[in-house]
Amino acid sequence: MTTDSKKNIEKAYASKLSELLRQKWQIDDAPNEACWPDLLIGSNGVDFGLEVREIYSDEMRKGSPKRATESRNIQRIKLICKKYYEISSIPIKVNFLGNIESSKRFINCLVTATKELKDFEQVRLEPDRGSVVFVTKLPVSCVNYSHWTYVSDKVGWVSELDQKTIESKILEKAAKLPKYSANTGI
Numbered sequence: 001m002t003t004d005s006k007k008n009i010e011k012a013y014a015s016k017l018s019e020l021l022r023q024k025w026q027i028d029d030a031p032n033e034a035c036w037p038d039l040l041i042g043s044n045g046v047d048f049g050l051e052v053r054e055i056y057s058d059e060m061r062k063g064s065p066k067r068a069t070e071s072r073n074i075q076r077i078k079l080i081c082k083k084y085y086e087i088s089s090i091p092i093k094v095n096f097l098g099n100i101e102s103s104k105r106f107i108n109c110l111v112t113a114t115k116e117l118k119d120f121e122q123v124r125l126e127p128d129r130g131s132v133v134f135v136t137k138l139p140v141s142c143v144n145y146s147h148w149t150y151v152s153d154k155v156g157w158v159s160e161l162d163q164k165t166i167e168s169k170i171l172e173k174a175a176k177l178p179k180y181s182a183n184t185g186i
Helices: 004-020 065-087 105-113 161-172 177-184
Strands: 026-029 039-043 044-052 094-098 122-125 131-137
Touching: 004 026, 004 039, 004 122, 065 094, 065 105, 105 122, 105 131
Parallel strands: none
Antiparallel strands: 026 039, 039 044, 094 131, 122 131
């Protein structure tokens, strides 16, 4: 099941593609992800399905170790954020670098540091060896702001992929075309 945030990213990719192709597309969600392509596209009276696929350079049969690490970091950050707001009502934006495994140390450090900050003031913290956190205090109107990020997951990792890797991923998606065609009539 695709999450709402992932579906929004897929739509953003499709929108950018239509812009680059200088096309005006009507982009809709498919009614059933198991039997339909990711998105349904309408363009000048022509309808087609669009599959969106991220490809990781370290991808193996069971997925990408880099993507798995990124997922673990996201879960850790969600936990730290949840625990922080259970203790403090001060809204903050946080960017993490390095090791983020010690959630208790991070939470204590964030609670202590944010008490003295003014709105939009930023501080650099080192709550644990090998960890750096950039915290920005937000105005009270940003209650429970939770769009915190692990910076190392947001920069880098973009690399050239060889043509064989791309072709193999296209062939994986192409194998689903008969199923999609039977269900969509496209």
